[in-house]
Amino acid sequence: MMNEQSNWLAACRVEDAIENGGVCVKHGEDQIALFYFTRRNEWYATQNECPHKKQMALSRGMIGSTTDEPKVACPFHKKTFSLSTGECLSGDECAIKTYPVKVENGTVYIGTSPKS
Amino acid sequence: MVGYKFCEKLRSKTSSFNLIVFGEEPRRAYDRVHLSEYFNGKTADDLSLSTENWYQEQNITLFLNNPVTKIDRDLQKVYTANGLDYNYDILVFATGSGAFVPNIPGIEKEGVFVYRTIEDLDLISSYAKKAKTASVIGGGLLGLEAAKALIDLGIEKTSIIEFAPRLMPRQIDAAGSDMLKSKLADLGLQIHLNKNTTSIEGDGRISALNFSDDTALDVDMLVISAGIKPRDELAKACGIEVGPRGGIVVDEKMQTNDPAVFAIGECALYDGMIYGLIAPGYEMAEVLAANLCEGDKTFTGFDMSTKLKLIGIDVASFGDNFITEPDCRTIIFENKHKGVYKRINVSNDGQYLLGGILIGDATAYNLLLQTSNNRIVLPENPEELILGARGGSESAGGAGITGLPDGALICSCEGVSKGDICSAVADGTCENIDDLKKCTKAGTGCGGCLPMVKDLMTYTLKSQGKYIKNVICEHFNYSRQELFDLIHIHELKSYDEVLDALGKNDGCEVCKPLVSSLLASIWNEMILKKGNDVAQDSNDRFLANIQKGGSYSVVPRVPGGEITPDKLIVIGEVAKKYNLYTKITGGQRIDMFGAHLNDLPIIWEELIAAGFESGHAYGKGLRTVKSCVGSTWCRFGLHDSVSFAIRIEERYRGIRAPHKFKSAVSGCIRECAEAQSKDFGIIATEKGWNLYVCGNGGSKPQHALLLATDLDSETCIKYIDRFLMFYIRTADPLTRTATWLNKMEGGIDYLRNVIINDSLGMAAQWENEIENLIASYKCEWKEAVENPAIRKRFSHFVNAPEDKDPTIEFVEMRGQKRTAEWKTV
Numbered sequence: 001m002m003n004e005q006s007n008w009l010a011a012c013r014v015e016d017a018i019e020n021g022g023v024c025v026k027h028g029e030d031q032i033a034l035f036y037f038t039r040r041n042e043w044y045a046t047q048n049e050c051p052h053k054k055q056m057a058l059s060r061g062m063i064g065s066t067t068d069e070p071k072v073a074c075p076f077h078k079k080t081f082s083l084s085t086g087e088c089l090s091g092d093e094c095a096i097k098t099y100p101v102k103v104e105n106g107t108v109y110i111g112t113s114p115k116s
Numbered sequence: 117m118v119g120y121k122f123c124e125k126l127r128s129k130t131s132s133f134n135l136i137v138f139g140e141e142p143r144r145a146y147d148r149v150h151l152s153e154y155f156n157g158k159t160a161d162d163l164s165l166s167t168e169n170w171y172q173e174q175n176i177t178l179f180l181n182n183p184v185t186k187i188d189r190d191l192q193k194v195y196t197a198n199g200l201d202y203n204y205d206i207l208v209f210a211t212g213s214g215a216f217v218p219n220i221p222g223i224e225k226e227g228v229f230v231y232r233t234i235e236d237l238d239l240i241s242s243y244a245k246k247a248k249t250a251s252v253i254g255g256g257l258l259g260l261e262a263a264k265a266l267i268d269l270g271i272e273k274t275s276i277i278e279f280a281p282r283l284m285p286r287q288i289d290a291a292g293s294d295m296l297k298s299k300l301a302d303l304g305l306q307i308h309l310n311k312n313t314t315s316i317e318g319d320g321r322i323s324a325l326n327f328s329d330d331t332a333l334d335v336d337m338l339v340i341s342a343g344i345k346p347r348d349e350l351a352k353a354c355g356i357e358v359g360p361r362g363g364i365v366v367d368e369k370m371q372t373n374d375p376a377v378f379a380i381g382e383c384a385l386y387d388g389m390i391y392g393l394i395a396p397g398y399e400m401a402e403v404l405a406a407n408l409c410e411g412d413k414t415f416t417g418f419d420m421s422t423k424l425k426l427i428g429i430d431v432a433s434f435g436d437n438f439i440t441e442p443d444c445r446t447i448i449f450e451n452k453h454k455g456v457y458k459r460i461n462v463s464n465d466g467q468y469l470l471g472g473i474l475i476g477d478a479t480a481y482n483l484l485l486q487t488s489n490n491r492i493v494l495p496e497n498p499e500e501l502i503l504g505a506r507g508g509s510e511s512a513g514g515a516g517i518t519g520l521p522d523g524a525l526i527c528s529c530e531g532v533s534k535g536d537i538c539s540a541v542a543d544g545t546c547e548n549i550d551d552l553k554k555c556t557k558a559g560t561g562c563g564g565c566l567p568m569v570k571d572l573m574t575y576t577l578k579s580q581g582k583y584i585k586n587v588i589c590e591h592f593n594y595s596r597q598e599l600f601d602l603i604h605i606h607e608l609k610s611y612d613e614v615l616d617a618l619g620k621n622d623g624c625e626v627c628k629p630l631v632s633s634l635l636a637s638i639w640n641e642m643i644l645k646k647g648n649d650v651a652q653d654s655n656d657r658f659l660a661n662i663q664k665g666g667s668y669s670v671v672p673r674v675p676g677g678e679i680t681p682d683k684l685i686v687i688g689e690v691a692k693k694y695n696l697y698t699k700i701t702g703g704q705r706i707d708m709f710g711a712h713l714n715d716l717p718i719i720w721e722e723l724i725a726a727g728f729e730s731g732h733a734y735g736k737g738l739r740t741v742k743s744c745v746g747s748t749w750c751r752f753g754l755h756d757s758v759s760f761a762i763r764i765e766e767r768y769r770g771i772r773a774p775h776k777f778k779s780a781v782s783g784c785i786r787e788c789a790e791a792q793s794k795d796f797g798i799i800a801t802e803k804g805w806n807l808y809v810c811g812n813g814g815s816k817p818q819h820a821l822l823l824a825t826d827l828d829s830e831t832c833i834k835y836i837d838r839f840l841m842f843y844i845r846t847a848d849p850l851t852r853t854a855t856w857l858n859k860m861e862g863g864i865d866y867l868r869n870v871i872i873n874d875s876l877g878m879a880a881q882w883e884n885e886i887e888n889l890i891a892s893y894k895c896e897w898k899e900a901v902e903n904p905a906i907r908k909r910f911s912h913f914v915n916a917p918e919d920k921d922p923t924i925e926f927v928e929m930r931g932q933k934r935t936a937e938w939k940t941v
Binding site for chain 1: 590591612621622623624625627628629646647649650651653654657658662665666909912913914915916919921923924938
């Protein structure tokens with residue numbers, strides 16, 4: 001899937017990302033939340049806007065897992081979303097977009113065509 | 117019953133006596149307390165206290181239908197009805213009592229019965245088939261039982277004749293009797309009080325009763341239940357001392373004037389009194405059995421409190437039920453609509469429960485009895501003991517079971533204490549109520565204590581973690597309280613260390629803030645140090661409250677609400693410079709809204725330079741200590757409430773807890789600071805400070821309860837120290853102090869005992885712990901702005917640190933900005 005990406009955004013250096021947390025990446029008018037799940041040695045990227053109340057907040061949310069599903073909780077009302085599929089895990093219909101992430105030479109890249 | 121209990125108790129202690137039992141009745145000892153159940157389908161066998169083989173198994177010789185007829189104390193011999201004689205070393209009278217039959221002309225007529233034995237019941241039952249009207253003489257406990265039996269037997273018209281002006285004259289007062297009378301009338305029972313029966317009419321068999329007031333009542337049958345008469349005739353005949361109105365005189369060892377002869381149960385007269393209840397009878401059996409086995413027990417009288425269900429109506433009395441003013445204060449609740457009457461007698465100083473009466477609803481009986489017997493200090497509003505708590509405060513219901521001492525007698529029939537029950541559960545012997553009944557015998561007498569026995573079982577199981585395991589989430593199989601201790605013991609300092617050592621997988625938004633709060637409560641380190649920052653709730657993570665739209669609010673601490681004009685100017689200047697909306701908060705400080713994440717460090721830098729510090733408005737910890745102006749300006753003020761509020765606020769600032777907590781200090785009882793709505797509130801008195809705890813505003817307002825009165829400042833602070841640490845250590849996550857107290861078994865009395873009397877022995881440790889927290893306080897915002905790595909986190913875009921979030925929108929309102937509405941509908 002990654003190979004299909006033509007547009008890779010150089011988001012930040014690995015050391016600028018927050019371990020086991022998120023940062024917000026500016027992409028033109030868009031905002032993308034980038035999560036460095038150090039504990040699982042995984043990177044995730046999603047839309048920064050929480051679809052529930054349209055707040056630019058997901059990058060400030062706490063991450064974690066349920067069973068083995070990685071997730072982020074919106075700081076506003078604690079709606080949780082899967083980091084891998086974008087599905088809302090709090091029983092709502094709204095899903096979030098997720099993006100592919102790759103790390104090369106210490107730089108973190110986000111594929112700007114959403115996976116989902 | 118008491119004779120059987122004596123055998124059981126003696127055999128449980130020794131097998132060395134050759135034990136012979138002589139019984140007058142044709143059957144083994146049976147449960148007379150529940151005799152009326154014989155009419156509800158229980159058989160004589162059901163009522164029997166022992167199995168058929170029990171005496172044999174216990175190596176006891178049992179004679180039925182074979183009463184002792186004569187005793188020769190010189191030869192130490194008894195002679196029985198069947199013509200044999202037996203030697204004894206020790207002779208025990210457990211002959212009980214017979215019905216007292218008043219000497220009324222015509223009492224010998226057919227259709228007149230007593231209500232005492234299964235045989236009596238058989239006779240009543242067969243005669244009732246041809247009777248349409250019946251009377252019971254005696255409006256006491258047994259008389260009411262008998263009346264119920266007659267109704268059950270299908271008698272169309274049943275009446276009760278009582279000589280005294282009220283029913284159950286030994287247990288209840290006139291008002292209680294009125295209530296009982298009207299309830300009984302609803303059931304079709306006629307009640308005649310103040311009636312002295314002078315003769316029984318009838319030609320061979322009864323047809324009517326004549327009374328001293330020249331009235332008469334036609335009846336087909338009569339049951340006499342006018343009291344009991346101790347069966348002392350045999351003792352009297354052989355020269356044993358008996359009382360002037362009957363009863364074999366015994367001392368505190370149950371010994372008669374013949375050292376080889378003893379008496380127990382209803383035939384015994386101790387200190388001028390016959391104990392006509394089962395519990396004291398069993399206690400006498402225990403005393404004698406123990407002393408025969410070289411024990412040293414004494415009988416010193418007995419609590420005659422009772423609770424029973426009469427014809428479906430709860431009736432209970434306990435302690436000193438008849439004491440009246442001015443020797444006590446009486447609180448009475450009466451609800452004629454529901455047929456409920458409750459009276460409690462409280463000591464004149466309001467401290468202790470002396471006794472009371474309950475009709476129609478005796479659910480509070482066990483708790484009231486224990487409160488009275490154990491002299492547990494009453495809550496501020498003792499009426500709540502009988503009214504039930506109102507206003508959402510479940511805590512005020514007085515002492516719960518946890519507040520009882522281990523020695524508290526729970527089952528008075530069998531003499532089982534709280535400690536006995538709890539330890540039988542705790543050591544794993546008993547896991548259900550049937551096990552408990554078998555191994556402790558609790559609840560096997562009158563059964564009145566069973567609800568409390570169940571509560572104790574549940575409480576003990578719970579306290580062992582067997583019943584409900586209150587785990588945090590899928591990542592930690594512990595309760596908050598357990599985790600607190602584990603983090604402390606293992607000296608874990610970061611969320612990841614805690615997760616690695618005590619949890620599993622990756623954590624989540626439930627356990628992260630909880631663990632972070634515990635780490636802060638235990639170690640009080642900078643909450644944003646690397647690794648811990650991402651485990652904080654969003655407000656803690658950015659040391660500010662996130663508001664609608666994604667901006668933050670800034671609240672500097674204003675201790676006690678006291679602020680200089682210069683500082684006010686600084687706040688105004690900062691707000692103006694960063695375009696912040698300002699509002700006075702409910703906690704007497706100033707909130708500045710609408711700050712961009714990027715601006716937070718620079719805003720705080722300016723505030724700190726002007727002498728401000730973090731107000732922790734974002735944290736689960738101390739918010740404000742509100743104050744009124746107090747004696748420095750106010751003409752009513754008793755003490756300097758502002759200075760004390762500042763001292764308190766500066767003492768506890770920054771301490772993290774399971775939830776936020778607030779305080780206030782009022783300089784007099786006018787209470788302008790609203791201290792009684794706070795987690796802890798202080799009000800000045802002439803002599804010092806009154807300390808209130810566990811109040812709450814919010815969705816379920818609750819008044820704080822008075823913990824201690826007239827304290828000096830140092831003691832007041834000491835109690836708050838203990839209170840806060842107890843709360844921090846034991847409350848469930850996100851539980852305010854009011855809810856914490858509401859869930860606490862024993863409520864405010866228990867809490868008071870823990871805080872003031874140090875009943876858990878933890879006070880010194882808690883005081884030490886809170887001193888450590890106070891000593892390690894630092895302003896988080898000062899640390900944050902001075903630490904470049906932390907400061908760097910306060911930018912919205914990682915790849916454009918200078919840019920603010922362009923999506924945040926404000927609109928104008930009354931000359932200030934406000935945030936735009938949610939963008940969704």
